Amino acid sequence: MLPLGLLNAAQGHPMLVELKNGETLNGHLVMCDTWMNLTLKEVVQTSPEGDKFVRLPEVYVKGNNIKYLRVPDEIIDQVSEQQKTQQGGFRGGRGGQSRGGDHGGRGGGGDRGRGRGGQRGRGRGRGQ
Template identity: 70%
Template sequence: MLPLSLLNAAQNKPMLVELKNGETFNGHLVNCDNFMNITLREVYQTSADGDKFWKLKECYIRGSTIKYLRVPDTLLDAVKEEQTRAREAGRSARGAHVSGAGNRGRGMPQRGRGAMRGGPIRGGRGRGRGM
């Protein structure tokens, strides 16, 4: 799950966007593209010092001005589940491959080296959610 695919999967989800200048935008993601340009709806804008607030119906943010986005914690799990479902569906549609050891990653388009590792096998030495 590449960072930008995660962003795509966050459509209609609430998020907090902080710009490089420190301003923050709280709202629901309407749409995004591969430049990380985004549109939000029902936005609360906060100035960099945190002392001024604005309410915006909808706003567009150019990707290059973003510092980071905070998305719901549940999003990663939701996306993983969705991928698993899609894989199962694809497998059964192609007619019952009995899955075995060498089968990992076949049902899913393989992305960069890193993308797979966050997949079915979690944990490693990281302190995840204890899974």
């Protein structure tokens, strides 16, 4: 699951954000962008020592200052279920056939990969 998909699903829900400087912010996620910048409302800011608390109506957090995010478990479950239903049975990835099938490739078939000359391995200079 991708972090931005999880954050988009968490909009409107409470979350905890720990910053690199040790402060924590508890509030409701209003929005996030592709750089993981967050806007929180109804925020309680806690000092790194845990002894000072400040209540703020709204806070903007730059994504590069975020150390840790805690999202409610029900949001994580909801997003993982959505991804399972969207994928269906498809695993994704790149592909095609494996090496050495009927379509050339290393050790493949046809007249490819047989060295020089077209006489099925007889090569040059044998006079046949």
